[in-house]
Amino acid sequence: MFKHILVPLDGSPRAEQALPFAAQLARVYRSTIVLARIVDIFETIGASSIQAAALTNEIREIQEKDAQEYLQRICSSGPLEKLETSMEIHSGDVATTLLDIINKQSIDLVLLTSHGHTGQKHWTLGSVAQKMVHHCPVPVFNQRENYLFPPAAPTQDLTFCIALDGSLLAEASIPPTLYLAAAFAEPQHREIHLLRVVKTLDIDRVEAFLKIHKLNIQKFLYDEARNYLKELSESLNKDTAAQLGVQVTWSVSMGRDIAQTIIREVEGETSLQSSPIAYSLLALATHGRSAIARWAAGSVAERIFHTTGLPLLVIHPPAQNS
Known part of the structure; x- marks a missing residue:
C-alpha cells in the first residue's frame, strides 16, 4: 500500500x-x-x-x-x-x-x-x-513530538483506534490503518479497535419521539451503531484483517460532544505523560456522511487534531455522493 x-x-x-x-x-x-x-x-x-x-x-x-x-x-x-x-x-x-x-x-x-x-x-x-x-x-x-510512534521502548502488543461514524467515507481510514498495524507488530499482537460515538440526545427530544413514533430514538441509534460495528468487524476479521494478521475489535460510546468523547476514550481521563494508555495511534477520516445519526466528521477531525496528544492518522477520502 x-x-x-x-x-x-x-x-x-x-x-x-x-x-x-x-x-x-x-x-x-x-x-x-x-x-x-x-x-x-x-x-x-x-x-x-x-x-x-x-x-x-x-x-x-x-x-x-x-x-x-x-x-x-x-x-x-x-x-x-x-x-x-x-x-x-x-x-x-x-x-x-x-x-x-x-x-x-x-x-x-x-x-x-x-x-x-x-x-x-x-x-x-x-x-x-x-x-x-x-x-x-x-x-x-x-x-507528536512528546508521544512518538513507534515508541522508543519496544512493546509486544500494538493497538490502533479508528473512529468511525457509520459512513463509507469514514471507512476509508480502515485499510491504511490495517497496513500500518501489520508493519509495526508481530502477528497475533496487532489489534485495530473500531470506535463509534453516538451523540447523547436531549431527554425532551427522546420523550417526544417516543410519544409520537413509539420509538426510543436514543436506543435505536445505539443499537444501530452496535450492529454496524459488529458486522464490519466480523467482515474484516474474515478477510483483510485476517490476511494481515490483525485482530479487529469494537465498542460504542455515548457523549454529548463527539470530539471530546473520542479523545476521552482513546486517552483516558489522565495525562498521556503521566499514565500509559491503551492506544498507540488514532485514525479517522476528515469527512463523513452528514445525516441524522452521523457526526460531522470534518469538524470533529479538526478539533481532535488540535487537542489530542496521540499520533494521528488522517485520511481525506475523495468526495462522493452520499
Whole structure:
C-alpha cells in the first residue's frame, strides 16, 4: 500500500522524528522514501524589500545547496541508511509545494511532526500539518513530538483506534490503518479497535419521539451503531484483517460532544505523560456522511487534531455522493 512515502523536513530535530517511522514502513513494504526540503525565500529576506529582490536568486541558490547537503546527510546515515530514497528540493510556499510533489510523485503517505522548528528562517511544520489535514489527497500521519510512534521502548502488543461514524467515507481510514498495524507488530499482537460515538440526545427530544413514533430514538441509534460495528468487524476479521494478521475489535460510546468523547476514550481521563494508555495511534477520516445519526466528521477531525496528544492518522477520502 505504501510505495512512496513523503517526509517533509525543515532542518529541525523535531521534524526528523518522523524518520524511524518511515524507515520501518520502507523496510516492510519496500517503499521509496521521498525527502522534501522547501526553501521559503520570503521568510529569509521579507517580501517588501526592493533591495531583497536583487538578492533573491543568490539566496535561493545558497539555501538550495544547503538543503541538498542536509538531505544527503539524512539519506546516508541514521535510520534511512541502505533504504531507497529520493530528494525533492524546491522554493516557494511550503504547503502548496508539498501538495504538488504528492501529485507528481504518486505519494501514498505523508509523515509529519506536528511541531517543527519555529525559528524565523524555518517554516513551521505544525501549520503545514494542519493544511495537509485539510487538503492532502493521501493519508497523513501526524507525529507528536512528546508521544512518538513507534515508541522508543519496544512493546509486544500494538493497538490502533479508528473512529468511525457509520459512513463509507469514514471507512476509508480502515485499510491504511490495517497496513500500518501489520508493519509495526508481530502477528497475533496487532489489534485495530473500531470506535463509534453516538451523540447523547436531549431527554425532551427522546420523550417526544417516543410519544409520537413509539420509538426510543436514543436506543435505536445505539443499537444501530452496535450492529454496524459488529458486522464490519466480523467482515474484516474474515478477510483483510485476517490476511494481515490483525485482530479487529469494537465498542460504542455515548457523549454529548463527539470530539471530546473520542479523545476521552482513546486517552483516558489522565495525562498521556503521566499514565500509559491503551492506544498507540488514532485514525479517522476528515469527512463523513452528514445525516441524522452521523457526526460531522470534518469538524470533529479538526478539533481532535488540535487537542489530542496521540499520533494521528488522517485520511481525506475523495468526495462522493452520499
